[in-house]
Amino acid sequence: MALRGLARRAPQRDNHRWFWALLAAPGILWLALLFIVPFYVVLAIAAGGLNQLFGTPIAEYNPLHWTTGNLSTAWRDIAGPTAYVGPILERTVLFTALAAALCLLIGYPVAYFVARFAGRRKGLMLVLLIAPFWISYMMRMLAWVDLLQTNGYVNSALTFLHLAGHPVNWLSGQPVTVVLGLVYGYIPYLVLVLYAGLDRIDPALIEAGRDLGLGRVRTFFRVTLPLSKQPIMTGLLITVLPMLGDYFTNQLMSGATNTSMIGNVIDQQLSTPLFQGEGAVFSIFLLLILAVPMIYYVAATNRTSREAV
Amino acid sequence: MSAPAVTAPPSRQAGQTIRRRAHWHRPNPWRHPWFLEGFTWLYLIWSLVPIALAVLFSFNNGKSQAVWQGFSWRWYFSDPVNSVLHDPVLHESVVQTLRLSVYTTVIAVPLGVAFALGINRWRGVTASSFNFVMIVSFVIPELIFGVAMFFTFTALFSFVHLGTLAETLGLVTWNVSWPAIIVQARLVTLGRQYEEAAADLGATEWQTMRRVMLPLLAPAIFASAVLVFSSVIDDFVIVDLLNSNAANTPMSVLIYSNQHGGNGGPALNALGTIMLGMSFVVASIGYLGYRWMTRGERLDNRHALAAITGAE
Numbered sequence: 001m002a003l004r005g006l007a008r009r010a011p012q013r014d015n016h017r018w019f020w021a022l023l024a025a026p027g028i029l030w031l032a033l034l035f036i037v038p039f040y041v042v043l044a045i046a047a048g049g050l051n052q053l054f055g056t057p058i059a060e061y062n063p064l065h066w067t068t069g070n071l072s073t074a075w076r077d078i079a080g081p082t083a084y085v086g087p088i089l090e091r092t093v094l095f096t097a098l099a100a101a102l103c104l105l106i107g108y109p110v111a112y113f114v115a116r117f118a119g120r121r122k123g124l125m126l127v128l129l130i131a132p133f134w135i136s137y138m139m140r141m142l143a144w145v146d147l148l149q150t151n152g153y154v155n156s157a158l159t160f161l162h163l164a165g166h167p168v169n170w171l172s173g174q175p176v177t178v179v180l181g182l183v184y185g186y187i188p189y190l191v192l193v194l195y196a197g198l199d200r201i202d203p204a205l206i207e208a209g210r211d212l213g214l215g216r217v218r219t220f221f222r223v224t225l226p227l228s229k230q231p232i233m234t235g236l237l238i239t240v241l242p243m244l245g246d247y248f249t250n251q252l253m254s255g256a257t258n259t260s261m262i263g264n265v266i267d268q269q270l271s272t273p274l275f276q277g278e279g280a281v282f283s284i285f286l287l288l289i290l291a292v293p294m295i296y297y298v299a300a301t302n303r304t305s306r307e308a309v
Numbered sequence: 310m311s312a313p314a315v316t317a318p319p320s321r322q323a324g325q326t327i328r329r330r331a332h333w334h335r336p337n338p339w340r341h342p343w344f345l346e347g348f349t350w351l352y353l354i355w356s357l358v359p360i361a362l363a364v365l366f367s368f369n370n371g372k373s374q375a376v377w378q379g380f381s382w383r384w385y386f387s388d389p390v391n392s393v394l395h396d397p398v399l400h401e402s403v404v405q406t407l408r409l410s411v412y413t414t415v416i417a418v419p420l421g422v423a424f425a426l427g428i429n430r431w432r433g434v435t436a437s438s439f440n441f442v443m444i445v446s447f448v449i450p451e452l453i454f455g456v457a458m459f460f461t462f463t464a465l466f467s468f469v470h471l472g473t474l475a476e477t478l479g480l481v482t483w484n485v486s487w488p489a490i491i492v493q494a495r496l497v498t499l500g501r502q503y504e505e506a507a508a509d510l511g512a513t514e515w516q517t518m519r520r521v522m523l524p525l526l527a528p529a530i531f532a533s534a535v536l537v538f539s540s541v542i543d544d545f546v547i548v549d550l551l552n553s554n555a556a557n558t559p560m561s562v563l564i565y566s567n568q569h570g571g572n573g574g575p576a577l578n579a580l581g582t583i584m585l586g587m588s589f590v591v592a593s594i595g596y597l598g599y600r601w602m603t604r605g606e607r608l609d610n611r612h613a614l615a616a617i618t619g620a621e
Contacts, residue, residue, distance in 0.1 A: 019515075024436065245546075
């Protein structure tokens, strides 16, 4: 990056470098103080101690004095004999995987249709696909909380169709509600990313496949699907990353401990000073797990934008 | 099969059968995919009708969020105690959402635009590493960022107490990447020729910036302001972790904390509907404004739509 910069820079611009540096300075300072430093604070809390008198965490900024107290507490809760976080981690992975798979199964056909066959209705359909972005997440969840109440429309419909004998209590500890809530919450992102990717596929390639004698289904599997691998990966990432840090969907759709995910653990530990140190450990833990997909995502978007230019 | 049978009439019949069967296998290869279209409409209904119903229940003349009991405005302003207009907590949450949106947009947009211009032209290790930091801030899960902000304002910068200031600082950091990314993308499309022309004609850096670059970047800056404003309206995690009392709790947090664990009442639907209305107004202003600002460029509707959704 730096080398390429040197090669491209016109010589007379050198004098004006300070101008650009000055322009970028406030943003750089802001990010340093309120983005980089905060992560060091989390580390300092995680590796720090506990004020025995008040039960509050003490941040330890000197790495030489770091302790492993919070780390071992966290480890005991993940893998020890009284571990309660272990099953929650398994559930987090399971729920997220299920929700992401459902998002893809539902979202792909929709994006495929709108990108390739919508014709005159493309504009309208795009507006409707984008609409959820402009609607608050909480409002979208509230909509389902209303529908799923014991005397809500979902139960009325099920009873009317004789699919359920008595009203189901959807909103307390039903895994299916939580997974569907996650799907409903994050699918618009996936659909839009997929749409953008599928819309970019040159129709000539698909027509060539068809002209060369492939059927509709085989053209799809031999041409379209391989070409949409990249959007599928990006789309899945853009849904999985926030799902893993989600605690509110779960809390609104169920609120019971038997459906808790790792986000709920962190959120709850943050609200009790005694457990804040452990919460810091878990959030670093989550960050480390997500670092790989995040870097992949950044690299992939960089690549697409460079290709687009 | 024996040789004479080949020329016999049955062979014609067989040919017909084959043709018919082939036709049955492949009707019209370019026919309209009705099944997919139906599926897409079902998806759209599933994604939008529940919200329409939630809006409907904000006008419910009863305490239920699930059973329709007739139309009323009571949850907006008629009820002297529990309506959004008269309940101080509900009322304050609307004001707080607007306040945070304005503060954040006013700070984040100039900060991000200057950052984008500076980083884009000042090439070097510092510039590219901070650009990377900015992109990381764009993709990092909000909970992890929120936790970091929470500890920063409770442990290190504890003079910034949880509340409006902490919320604003957190939201600015979280949203500064919108203008930074959008303006950089626009800079790449513009190229350097305008700047170089201005420099050749004797303009200083500052004059070029003010007279040439800023007008050219205006649509991108405007689109990013619209995005920041609306994303603050919808924000939840950061403000949930950084609020301290009812006076600095915005609508999204109020809906969440009152709804989980039972029936929060249609007043929450009214709040949600107000949020929806705000977003809709911002989106419309954004769309029309963007079209007006780019009127010389002959872009289609879809481009403007993509620009204000941040999908460009």
